[in-house]
Amino acid sequence: MQSPASVRTRTPRLRTLALPLLAIGLLLSIALSLSLGSVPVSPAQLWQIMTTGGDAGVAGDVVLGLRLPRVLAAAACGGLLALAGALMQVLLRNPLADPYVLGISGGASVGALLAMAAGLAGALFELSALAGALTAMALVFGLAHGEGGRTPTRLLLTGVIVSAGCGAAVSFMLTVANEQSLRGMLFWLMGDAGVAAPPAAALWALAIGVLVCVPLARDLNLLARGDLTAQTLGVPVLRLRLAIYLIASALTAVAVTTVGAVGFVGLVVPHLMRLALGNDQRLLLPASALAGALLLLLADTAARTLIAPAQLPVGVLTALLGVPVFLFLLHRRQ
């Protein structure tokens, strides 16, 4: 018989080191992203700018004024999407669920495009996208109620239908939009950190999301094994499901409002983390948040430097990376 300790986990060292390694990787990526661009900044200069708070002329303005907000927005939204994706996968008990599957990005897209068509910008634009996301969320939540509560299947089907409806509305608006706003709309729909909103809301949402979810992680471990199992073992299932639904939706809404509908981060990151670290939500949730931040930041750095001075929408890069990774994972599962 194997000793109990030896079968606890296949990769105990990886599990202990996962969060510190991801955090270090994230810090390095932030430094890298702040240095790269049309005005190159050396590590020494960067250190000086970050420790003295600017006053380094053009380089200081570029790093603090232009690059830092974008870097923070990309990282925070990557973390939000990956955390929301991990939560949705438990809520729907489906490892292939993503944060958009319940129609939130569709709703945000309708709100954002309506605002663009009306010529709104800044805070009004973000409010409109947020209102769209929350409307879709309320719609799915209200309509998915039925016999046996909001079961994963009913939530999923309602979400798919609401998404389809939003997709049709988006297509309609793209068709009738004028030439000037069309390009902005397309970039937003693909996810674009170049026009990101200020990162404060996303950073706060991420901090609150992680702080609220990690204490729930033990209960989520049970929820992933089925409602009845969880309920029998003392988890308040209905309350927990409602809380997770609202939290994941709110996190997604903030992310989508900030950088647009960036795809695949929320699907691929939790999935990869689960493969590497196992399905213990206590580790999986913070690891997903960190890895999501890392991935979206690197993708956005590539998006603004690969074909500089032109910029790619970051969503194009995450999709180009995400599709093959996802197909590979799907193939491995079979």
Place this chain on the structure above:
Amino acid sequence: MSTVAPLLVARGVSAGIDGRTLCAALDLDIRPGEMLAVIGRNGIGKSTVLSTLAGLRAPLAGQLTLDGMPIGSVAPRALARRRALLAQSHEDAFASTVLDTVLVGRHPHIGRWSDDSAHDVQVAFDAMARVSLTGFEARDVRTLSGGERQRVAIAALLAQDAPLCLLDEPVTHLDLDYQMDTLSLFAGMAHDEGRAVVAVLHDLNQVLRFCDRALLLTGGGEWVCGAVDTVLQPDTLSRAFCHPLRELRDGERRYFVPA
């Protein structure tokens, strides 16, 4: 036996779904040291009665108390330390080792911020050994056969270590030898360890062999409860199961076969 205080007491309890009463005005005392069978036709409400007794479904009427407290007022985690429920089916959406799946039964015994202790792991290993799963620790539950998966669920229930065990078809998917082993195990838990075991069973001969009392649901909310020898009579069973049954005798032991 009646001197032992009952664990679970039902007084006038009606169980049902969507306002449809499947079992009306049930009076039942479940005491430590006994094994009670719940029998009846498909869809007659056996699982509903079981989940009502487990405190997972509010009764349509009546009082249900566990250790003298209304079951609805017991905190979920405290309840999970007192009663365990073996579900009829098991969902495995995500990969998980057999050991981790069995350790799930320890959840109500482990604090929110604590990890499984060496003791919890030992309890899980002991539970796996009792259902012949030694050596399966590292297997992914999604690769197991139906019978093996059922034994993993039973091991998780054993690891939960509750004085009241409610079992919904504990021997489904199991080979004959495991059926006998499992029922002997549960009968031993009742008679030797002083737990109370309530099991939904289909095989009347297993009920005769292992159980002390039987609750027979006969439809329309009606029920009969009593000692196995009283409840399991050919005419009662023939009516309840809508097929004539014949009783055979082999010395002291009785058997039922379809006529």
